[in-house]
Amino acid sequence: MTQIQIPGGMRDLLADECLAKENLREKISAVYASYGYRPVETPLIEFYSTYQNTFTSLKEETLYKFVDESGQILTLRTDMTLPIARVSVSRFSPDEVPLRFSYSSSVYKVRQSFAGKRNVVTDCGVELIGLDSRCDLEVLCCALDVMAALGDYEYTLEIGSSEFFRTAIRAAGLSSRNAAVLADLVDRKEMPALKAFVSGLNLTVEQADFFANLPLLCGRRALEKAMDVSFAEELKKEVESLINLRATLNELGYEGRVTFDLGKVPHLDYYTGIIFEGYVQGIGTSVLSGGRYDSLLKKLGRDMPAIGFGVKLDYLLETAKKPAFSPWKLYYPENRQAEAMVKARELRKEAPVEMIPWQKDTMEVVK
Helix, strand or coil: CHHHCCCCCCCCCCHHHHHHHHHHHHHHHHHHHHCCCEECCCCCEEEHHHHHHHCCCCCHHHCCEEECCCCCEEEECCCCHHHHHHHHHHHCCHHHCCEEEEEEEEEECCCCCCCCCCCEEEEEEEEEECCCHHHHHHHHHHHHHHHHHCCCCCEEEEEEEHHHHHHHHHHHCCCHHHHHHHHHHHHCCCHHHHHHHHHCCCCCHHHHHHHHCHHHCEECCHHHHHHHHCCCHHHHHHHHHHHHHHHHHHHHHHCCCEEEECCCCCCCCCCCCEEEEEEECCCCCCCEEEEECCCHHHHCCCCCCEEEEEEEHHHHCCCCCCCCCCCEEEEEEHHHHHHHHHHHHHHCCCCCEEEEEECCCCCEEEC
């Protein structure tokens, strides 16, 4: 019956799932607070023009759109980064930078029915506004600490760099059109199509080999492999900076938790530096994602660097342990309800209590 169904990509969460989700939220929020991030809430609804004027490659079909009483096109937020960027520009002065915000909010995106992903998820993340790439380490450590706080999961943070790809494009003298095609093929790891496309470009042997094998620069020895195939000094410097980052993360106790993937090059119109994703054992997609986006706030009226990430709580629910919830049951005669209320009030100082009327004349507590 259509009147009791819900739209595609949506789901109901029942009691145990809600408790598990809240438990995860509390663990993550505690880490954010320990890093000095303060919570912020923004409206569920934004102007469609805010997204339209900010993202050059906006996929209109992925937004939930509707019209208000004055004819303005509105949309449900697709992420929390843009709303928080808007807040940073409109509500805070330059003297208040840097800004550290945390959030836990539902975001909405229309996905193809066969894609296997939900149209609404709860995103629990942070945004650091006003500090440049020298502060990437702080945010990466926060992401790693969040994943450690989730529980007894095996987890990995996979780091990439959109700047590595851009540097290679500039060094090879490729056009923005060719760069966009390459980025798409590399990101999807379409090896045969990638090699065919690269062979048609005016590249040296070293350059062609680099781009054709870029998706393979991943795993534990990704940086060493990247150094071997880098065909320009600027590329080697970028790899060296990542090698130094890895060494620092190892010194801080994260050795074995970090890998690198230099074939990770999505959303080049959005990310401007480091990008990263977090994976946990038993879940087939990333549960954490983020990166540096230094150009976004300029489009909203103030040029400030920024970096952030979010955790998709709903994906973690697939393997999360359901917290125990066993309230005491207070059975009482219907004509003694007020007396039962008094007794339940005392019992609730020790544990949750459910009140259940019954036909007996006695009152009984079942633990």
